[in-house]
Amino acid sequence: xxxxxxxxxxxxxxxxxxxxxxxxxxxxxxxxxxxxxxxxxxxxxxxxxxxxxxxxxxxxxxxxxxxxxxxxxxxxxxxxxxxxxxxxxxxxxxxxxxxxxxxxxxxxxxxxxxxxxxxxxxxxxxxxxxxxxxxxxxxxxxxxxxxxxxxxxxxxxxxxxxxxxxxxxxxxxxxxxxxxxxxxxxxxxxxxxxxxxx
Amino acid sequence: xxxxxxxxxxxxxxxxxxxxxxxxxxxxxxxxxxxxxxxxxxxxxxxxxxxxxxxxxxxxxxxxxxxxxxxxxxxxxxxxxxxxxxxxxxxxxxxxxxxxxxxxxxxxxxxxxxxxxxxxxxxxxxxxxxxxxxxxxxxxxxxxxxxxxxxxxxxxxxxxxxxxxxxxxxxxxxxxxxxxxxxxx
Numbered sequence: 001x002x003x004x005x006x007x008x009x010x011x012x013x014x015x016x017x018x019x020x021x022x023x024x025x026x027x028x029x030x031x032x033x034x035x036x037x038x039x040x041x042x043x044x045x046x047x048x049x050x051x052x053x054x055x056x057x058x059x060x061x062x063x064x065x066x067x068x069x070x071x072x073x074x075x076x077x078x079x080x081x082x083x084x085x086x087x088x089x090x091x092x093x094x095x096x097x098x099x100x101x102x103x104x105x106x107x108x109x110x111x112x113x114x115x116x117x118x119x120x121x122x123x124x125x126x127x128x129x130x131x132x133x134x135x136x137x138x139x140x141x142x143x144x145x146x147x148x149x150x151x152x153x154x155x156x157x158x159x160x161x162x163x164x165x166x167x168x169x170x171x172x173x174x175x176x177x178x179x180x181x182x183x184x185x186x187x188x189x190x191x192x193x194x195x196x197x198x
Numbered sequence: 199x200x201x202x203x204x205x206x207x208x209x210x211x212x213x214x215x216x217x218x219x220x221x222x223x224x225x226x227x228x229x230x231x232x233x234x235x236x237x238x239x240x241x242x243x244x245x246x247x248x249x250x251x252x253x254x255x256x257x258x259x260x261x262x263x264x265x266x267x268x269x270x271x272x273x274x275x276x277x278x279x280x281x282x283x284x285x286x287x288x289x290x291x292x293x294x295x296x297x298x299x300x301x302x303x304x305x306x307x308x309x310x311x312x313x314x315x316x317x318x319x320x321x322x323x324x325x326x327x328x329x330x331x332x333x334x335x336x337x338x339x340x341x342x343x344x345x346x347x348x349x350x351x352x353x354x355x356x357x358x359x360x361x362x363x364x365x366x367x368x369x370x371x372x373x374x375x376x377x378x379x380x381x382x383x
Contacts, residue, residue, distance in 0.1 A: 034257050067305055070322045072219045073298030074259030081302035090303060097295060104258020105291055108266040109284065111252060116274055123380065130379015131372055132247045132345040133355040138254060138371065139224050139337040141362035147330055156327050163331025167228050168338030171236060174229040175218045177328055185324020186317055 020095045023087055026053065027080050027099030034076075041076040045083070055087050076100055201278055205289050208272060211238060212265050212293035219261055219294075221329030226261050227336035234264070240272035244344045255369050265290035350382050 026048050034041040042065070050061050068078035077100055084096025118124050152160065166172045211233040219226040227250065234240045241249075246264075253263040269290030273283040346352060358371050 032257055068302070069222065070220075070325070071298070071301050071305065073216055073222075073295070073301070074219075074261050075222050076259055077262075077295055077298050078302050081299055082306055085303060085306045093299070093303065097299065101258075101262060101291060101295060104256065104262045105266050105287070107256050107258070108252070108263050109270060109287055111256070112267050112270045112287070113280070115248075115252075116271065126383035127376040127379045128244075128248055128251070129347065129351070129383045130354055130375045130377070131251045132244065132340075133351040134358040134372055134375030135247055135251045135254065136337055136340045136345060137355045137358035138362055138368050139227070139250075139333065139340070141359055142224075143330065143334055143337075144363075146333070152327055152330060159327040160331035160334060163328050164334035164338060166335075167332060168335035171232065171339075173232055174332055174335075175214065177332065178218050178220055178325065181324040181328040182321040183324070185322065186320045189320035189323055190316065 019088060020092065023084055023092055024095040024099040027084075027096045028103060031076075031100040032103035042079070045076070045079055049083050055083060201273075201282060204273060204276055205286060207238065208240075208269060208286060208290050209293040212269075212290045213296060215261060215265075216294040216297035220325050221332060223260050224336050225329045225332045228332050228339055230261065230264050231336070231339055234268050234272075238272075240268055240275075242344070243340070243342060245271070247340055247345050250340075251372060255372055261294050262291055265294040354378055 027045075030041055030044045030048060034044055046061055049055050050058055056064065064079065064082050065075075068082060069075045071078055077097060080096040080100040081093045084093035086092075088095070147157075147160065163177055167174055167177060215226065215229055215233060218229060231243075231246055235243055235246050249264050249267050250260065252267070253260040256263065266287045269287035270283045273286030274280075278286075346355070354375050358375055361371055362368065
């Protein structure tokens with residue numbers, strides 16, 4: 001009994017676990033050193049996963065990216081899950097997810113603990129009074145460029161404007177918008193277009 | 199509120215955010231704001247804006263960051279200790295990642311079928327322009343009396359907006375805005 005246990009832990013387990021920890025470490029490093037969220041992480045993931053480790057081919061990575069960014073959830077997490085799963089199945093994707101999540105989890109946890117202590121501090125409050133309008137500006141600024149990249153034309157520009165007003169001013173839940181967008185997308189491209197073309 | 203009940207409602211809210219959070223980053227903000235500020239009132243509008251600012255200056259996607267932050271903060275403000283609050287943060291972070299996990303596991307399994315499925319493609323055509331609208335909505339929802347207290351706020355907004363269009367680093371802009379706040383207020 002003891003020897004079986006010993007065999008399990010000393011020879012088989014460490015060799016297998018090494019690959020899982022390798023997956024964990026790759027994504028932990030990416031998670032820890034990329035500021036500014038998802039898209040900033042992609043070049044780092046590509047260089048680690050495609051160029052250095054060769055876990056995915058170039059084309060496979062690009063194809064995966066197209067899908068990862070159209071699915072719900074942060075693109076960095078979606079990419080990590082895909083790569084982890086390709087490499088070592090579901091268990092591999094658990095390790096890659098933990099790797100990408102833990103750095104921000106630890107950072108934010110430390111910050112929020114400090115933040116709840118100092119929030120009523122007058123210096124902190126005046127600093128944040130300056131930061132808040134800046135945050136709003138940073139959200140608006142990339143919209144024009146994004147509109148061009150998403151192929152918005154004069155025929156479709158009413159869609160983002162309507163969504164912005166309905167959600168932003170009337171506070172209709174974005175869940176409703178997403179479900180509507182999916183339904184209308186399918187209706188238009190699979191049915192209405194066919195009828196027009198007939 | 200009983201702790202277990204709070205955990206359950208936080209889990210459900212963040213699971214929903216993970217499931218319907220198309221477009222990543224800023225596009226998820228109206229959904230997060232709707233759930234945590236308007237519906238459940240776990241944090242205030244100003245605190246929500248502060249989380250966005252913190253997310254822009256720390257590593258990691260905004261949805262993880264707000265899950266961790268709000269999970270801790272909401273548990274803490276309802277009168278529970280540090281350990282219970284850390285568990286709250288873990289629950290929210292887990293809940294927001296769970297839908298991605300299920301969906302991406304399906305994607306790996308049916309990779310090529312997904313890529314060429316006409317219904318998936320048609321659905322994405324619908325989502326793309328809506329996502330741009332959601333980002334604009336995120337901005338509109340944050341224009342209020344809590345974030346814009348006087349003309350100086352609008353001055354900071356205009357300068358940062360123009361600088362950001364010129365592609366100046368957002369982290370630098372936030373640091374400058376913080377310094378401006380320290381001097382002006």
